[in-house]
Amino acid sequence: MFDIVFWILALVTVGAALAVVILRDVFRAALSLVLLFLAIAVIYITLYADFLAVVQVLIYVGAISILIIVSIMLTREVWHGSPTGKLRIPAIVVSLLLLGTMVFTVINTNWETSGEPPLQPTTAAIGTSLFGEGGFILPVEITAVLLLAAVLGAIVLIREK
């Protein structure tokens, strides 16, 4: 059962990712990105990572993709679609090389798998490992401050004098 679901999802994910790159219409490319994010969320669900899946939808579909679409609106000549660059061929070569390297690495790595059943529910476990004893509370706090600084920096940069 999960095998069929996984292969359908894999097809959708790869197809959507290709569509993001290939489509000439920038808005449709952005929508394919939304589809990609959703498919990845469903993959998380099949891996019993429910909290991660929901957060993926919340952050990526609900916020990031909308930000991307708004920023597309702010670009000039959005009606003409993405222009053809001179570096198409080199870009394809480089990305194929990168893809080959990644596929080679993934296939040749001896992945450690755990025999234990997946943890359910995951929310409390994520909470304790992030904020509990020996957790990552300092990095999390620093990230929050960093993001705040970035937001303030962006506002300062675009503010009218």
Add this chain to the structure above:
Amino acid sequence: MTLLEQFQLWLGGIWPDWAAYIVPGIVGILVVLGFVVISVIVFIWYERRLLGRFQIRLGPNRLGPEGIFQPLATALKILLKEDIVPAMGDKIIHWLAPVIVFVPVLMVFAVVPFGEKAILADLNVGIVYVVAISSVSAVGIYMAGWASNNKYALIAALRTVAQMVSYELPVVLAILGVVLMAGSMSMTQIVTAQTLPFIIFQPLGFVIFFLGTVAEMNRSPFDLLEADSEIVAGYHIEYSGMKFAMFYLGEYGHALAYACIISTLFLGGWQGPFLPPIIWLMIKVVAVFSVIVWMRATLPRLRVDQLMAFAWKGLLPMAIINLFIIAAEVLLLPEITPWIIVAMNFVFAGVLIVLWSKLFTLGGGRVEV
């Protein structure tokens, strides 16, 4: 074990595995779809009659007893209309947009508990799921605005994005207060944690959540994205026929979904004496919906800058302070009698609302925001 899981188990005894796996899902979807469509039809009639009352007129009362069949006639009329697609618009996206607006609304009902076991999926991340799924419909509205190739539709789409992104923050922070007090994100456990409804514990959180969700479902006074008088119905200006009906259904379905969520989070959900759980939930949902209609009939529409200021300067700081107060109470006073916390929170709510209302004073034809 929920009713659906029991059904699945029972089915597993007589049907092959794959059928027992798929059929309950389809049955659940059909039940939700039927519930949403029927409730929306009743709600449309109820809202029109209630608006009539508020505006000292009758409202539709000709078709059937008290006009109850009027929404059916309206639906039939809408479905028989010609489907118009703008010539220069993006046809595929124009076709997809109503679906993407409507489907998330249906998906929200998967985690609404209608009774102790009557819930489609008791996710342990229930309430985060609701927030996540309902944020998807903003993408649909944006698609509608873009694909219509119409400047009013696009303005509406941009307004939607600004509004939904801004009001999501106070809504989520108000939910966090509930989650802290209930100690769980699962909808059933949030309901069972409410020996006293959370509206009594967290009056400020309730006000913030209520206003935030009314803004999220784009109803008056926050209905800037379809402000008829300025951008002529906004994002669905180029829609007709079945697709328009989908938007309409989605809009009322959204109101119904959020009324269910408000009842579940703050009004004790299906809990209540004597009557069966689903009746209690529906009573609360209708009460919440009546208040929403009351707001629509009473308050004038906000301006764009007022809307943004209200979210970022009004609701967001109050939501952060509310979360801080709730967190402090949960952490420091776990054993205290609930009524002391209730009294404290009412005092905090009163003081904060009075303080913040000073920031938004109207006067002399000039609006200070």
